[in-house]
Amino acid sequence: MYQYDNYDQTMVEQRVAQYRDQTRRFLAGELTEEQFRPLRLMNGLYVQIHAPMLRIAVPYGLMSSKQVRKIAEVSRKYDKGYVHFTTRTNFQLNWPTLESVPDILAELATVQMHGIQSSGNCIRNTTSDQLAGVSADEIEDPRPWCEIIRQWSTFHPEFAYLPRKFKIAVIGTKEDRAATQLHDIGLHLVKNHEGKTGFEVLVGGGLGRTPILGQVIRPFLEKKDLLSYLEAILRVYNRLGRRDNKYKARIKITVREHGLSHIRELVEAEWVHIREQLLLDDKEIARVKQYFTEPAYEASAADDVSFVQMQAEDANFARWVKQNVVDHKVAGYKIAYISLKAPLVPPGDVTSDQLDVVADLADEFSMGEIRSSHNQNLLLSDVKQGDLYALWLRLQAEGLATANINTMADMICCPGLDFCGLANATSIPLAKEINERFDDLDYLYDLGDIKIKISGCMNGCAHQSVGHIGILGVDKKGEEWYQFTLGGSSEADASLGERLGRAIPKDQVVDTVVTLLDAYKELRHEDELFLATVRRVGIDPFKERVYADN
């Protein structure tokens, strides 16, 4: 993975010093709350209902074991001994004090971590595919490009006060595991008809109040032109994006109001001027790529027979392998998901002690690296198949071997009313209730891949509008109600869910999920997955059943 040189290290250290002084001036009354707000946000600090919340960036979801140990240490020392992983592969501390944040950031800087631009109206952490570099169907590893974008977007002087937040995601496969169509800019590494690799560029995707899927602004962009094209889009947006209404300020609205073809004209006209100046050198591309070369895989790993044997001997292990282990591009190696969706634990939460174990396991079994995924899970990406049983036993001892990846229990959920100042309704307790009702794993396996996403308000942090089942908390005269959508998807076949009907009171939410699943089981053809059934029959049969009773 990428390693800081002196330039990178100096910049994060200067950032800590800058923020320490800003915090001091705020506490001394020299900065007003309003003046301090964007400064703290651009260092990851929100102020929530119960306590401040600090979001730390995990660039494109990649962490070293050393970093994970530091996360464990910091969360123990400054927080309550756990952290929360987000859908943008970052993590959050839920209970730090405002005064301690400069110290936390100073500690994180010692392991090349930071909260820079993890919030605020600026270019956020660039995300990617959690299987980058290890999946067989990859056109090219997206991570070097993510790192190039990270550096370009970090402290970009022109784009620190954009109309609204700005998110970029990059993938190198046809399959979309990073929800790129829901980003302000989505970048797909593709081959053109000449066989040359470049980027397909999407613009204007986003969730929140007005979910919109990104559209192709340029079908093919040469790799050396990446930064100039991004800069052109950002400059057009910075000048044109609405600043009068924060709900209309995202680039998706700019694109909708001006039309894609007009935006394309403006971007291309801008690009012509800056293309030469920002041309990426081969030398720089090679410099960054050298940090993402393949590790020394052992050919003998494929000779192992214990992997198959242990699955035959231990049904629980076999179940975990089936659900949580996926194929690696190198024979003999596997990718193991560590589910952060254990029953009764808020989705995405992991304790400091568990993090220490994960770091040890990464050192022992997976080249010392850990990844975080868009679905709020962790993974070890380079495990020899012969090591999987030993790994599983250790994970099980720590409560980290829940075999529910991509089942309905693998829910995405925002912090909700319990933690967030914006929320209208709770979300984590609902996820818990759903998990309690569906605690039979065999039943979950039978249901197959169902993605439930629960957000506590219109901001849609859990991406409910692209959930197979989306649940959105709304406030009705001080009471918590929930709006259901069906048939959304954030993958390559992305679509926005359709509204099921009027909102449902809190005490009927779990029953509604049961009704929907019963309907699916009746309506499905053999192995048809939930999403396919909804797409085939439409939402009416579901609607009839849910609203028949009341």
Added chain:
Amino acid sequence: MQIIKDREIVEDNWLHLDDEAELVAGKITVSLNRWQEQHETLSKHEGDLGLRLTGEDPLEEIVPDLASFSLIVLIFPAFTDGRCYSFARLLRDRYHYTGEIRAQGDVLRDQLFYMSQSGINSFELANPEQMENALTAFNDFSESYQTTALKPEPLYRRR
């Protein structure tokens, strides 16, 4: 009044004229509106002339006139309104404007570094009492990854 210019506190005697105020001799700035309406009169102005722009103004339209101005004032109605950062970049990089570019309005210490990297070189602070302290802002970072108005080459070419 005092302002920060080229990283120093200096005395400043530019007069920012309202659209209704009578023209006077000496160093004056006018709005884009007034410049467009009184173009001929103002072209004969004795003394230095400056132009005030907001993020709403059509920057490209005044490019042919840039030589008439020794000062361009960029107005920040709120420090969170980042449009004029792009104006500054374009004035320096694309239109090769070499005169003074000044930030006016909600101009605070914590935005000075980015403003200066974007090409703004003088600042009328919203809190003039913080001027002395604000001078340190230009040294918040010793490097920038990007091509900026102050560093025409990105960091990767210096690595």
